[in-house]
Amino acid sequence: MSVPGYADIVNGPLAQYLKISATIGGDVAEHSHLVRDAFNAQLQYIQLASTSSQPSENDVVAFLRPTSDKISAIQSYREKHRSSTLFNHLSAISESIPALGWVAVAPAPAPYVKEMNDAGQFYTNRVLKEWKEKDKKHVEWVKAWIQTLNELQAFVKQNHTTGLVWAGKYEAHALAERCLLSLRCQSDRREITLVRPQPQQRRECRHRRRPAALPHPPALDLNAGGAGDASLDRSALFAEINKGQDITKGLKKVTDEMQTHKNPTLRQGPAPFKPTVQKSVTSFRPATQTDKPPSFVKDGKKWLIEYQKGNQGLVVENAEMNNVVYLFKCENSTVTVKGKINSITLDSCKKTSVVFDALVSSVEFINCQSVQMQVMGKVPTISIDKTDGCQVYLSKDSLDVSIISSKSSEMNVLIPKGDGDYTEIPIPEQFKTTIKDNKSLFTEIVENKG
Structure with a gap:
């Protein structure tokens, strides 16, 4: 079912995308032709996998080259048409088309497709905002x-939960299963018949003399058998209730010596337990962790850089596009991130700088003091929250960045002039709000002439 299932995607939603792209025309139409070729190349690769055993690693690279070349062509087209009025359309496709690389991902290719889909969401949202x-x-x-x-x-x-399934892999599994089944049946020395398995069911043996497994217990019938026992129990209960005052004959009488208000000695005892009241922790990380030793580790998809002091040579290398870098409590340090990753976060850092190539989503500064960032390629969003002193060095490819700031001060954006120098522009910190038409608020920037 793998090949027909993929063909349904090509003939269904992909065909609809191609049809609408042709209607829009221009760069979107030309770009869609490359997308169509990429999906067709992958369809041929899946057809090969459905009829062949898994080849060697070198052969796999050769078989994947047509798809890889089409993905590169899609991304190169976007880079060559950055001045296009439909640039957001081209970027939405270019950022998410690496999803076709799922054929080389194991053991969980489906989440990878979702991550690439999310990577293009920033630009699809821009398309919706501009054209809706x-x-x-x-x-x-x-x-x-x-x-x-x-x-x-x-x-x-x-169809490929743990990775691309090759035909040879299934045949070997089926042969091993048949051999194991034969050995089990021969041990009983009885004639057997094999039941053809249904989808998502195992093979099972049916012996003519006795069943292969114990029969299931019969289902409980509430209208027979047990119902009579239940009625007897209810009759006994009603009989006890109908005794009237005689029902209390079995209870023990409480004497004066047993009553605490008549026997003061019974009131003496250990003091009641008072649970210790702990103060609630409002911070995500307690203050006692500030003296921890420095660390630089990779935990799954997250690079954790914590408690670094005076270290100017921190480098994150060989990071993947779905990775994130998280800095916490770093001082007087510099981190360089090579390659394109998902996001970077600086939390409670002081006099710390981060230099990176490109990001899929955003870079965030939280509770920081005197921090700097420099992007060499593309960054869609910069978030500054509760930070005092933030220098943002942009590249020519990041001039369309969105900067979101709150509860912060001394923020400056440095825009490249083209001659190696920068133009420094402060981000507004003061605002004036008035009531407009007695029903809404109007906020404007208050410039500080100093």
Whole structure:
């Protein structure tokens, strides 16, 4: 079912995406032709896997080259058309098309497809924001592309849960299962018949002389057998209740010596237990952790850099696109991140700098003092929260960045001039709010002439 399932994606949501792309025209239409070729190349690869045993690693690289070349062509087209009015469309596809790389991912390729789908969401949201009021076909274009990746994720999860399945792998598994079944049946020295397995069921043996497994106990019938016992129990209960005052004859009488208000000695005893009241911890990390030794570890997809002091040579290398870098309580340190990753977060850092190539989502500064960042490529969003002193050095590719700041001061953005120098522009910190038309608020920036 693997090949027909993938063909359904090509002939379904992908065909709808191609149709709408042709209607939009221009760069989107030309870009969609490369997308179509990439999916067709992967379909041929899946057809090969459905009829062949798994080849050597070198052969796998050769077989994957057509798909890889198409993905590179899609991304190169975006880079060559950065001035296009439909640049957000091209970026949405370029950021998420690596989802076709699931064929080389194991043991969980389906989550990888979702991560690549999420990577393009920043640009699909931009397309929706720009075109939802002007032209609805762009909205339908976004829906068709997202549905294509969603169905690709469902296809991978259903047919290739732990990685691409090759035909030889299934045949070897089936042969081993048949051999094991034969050995079990021969041990009984009885004639058997094999029952053909249904989907998601195991093979089982049916012996003519006795069953292969113990029969299940019969289901409980509430209208027979036990019902009579239940009625007897209820009759006994009502008989006890109908005794009237005689029902208390079996109870022991409480004498004066047993009553605490008549026997003061019974009131003496240990003091009642008072639980210790602990103060609630409002911070995510307690203050007692400030003296911990420095650490630089990778935990799954997260790079944890904590308690570094005076270290200017911290480097994150060989990071993948779905990785995140998290800095906590670092002082007088510099971190360099090589390659494109998902996001970077600086939490409670002081006099710390971070230099990185490119990000899929954002870089965040939280509870920091005197920090700096420099991006060499692309960063979509910069978030500054409860931070005093933040220098943001942008590249020419990141001039469309969105900067979100709150409860922060001394923030400056440095824009490249082109001659190696920068233009420094402060981010506003003071605002003036007035009531407009007695029903809404109007907020404007208050410039400090100093």
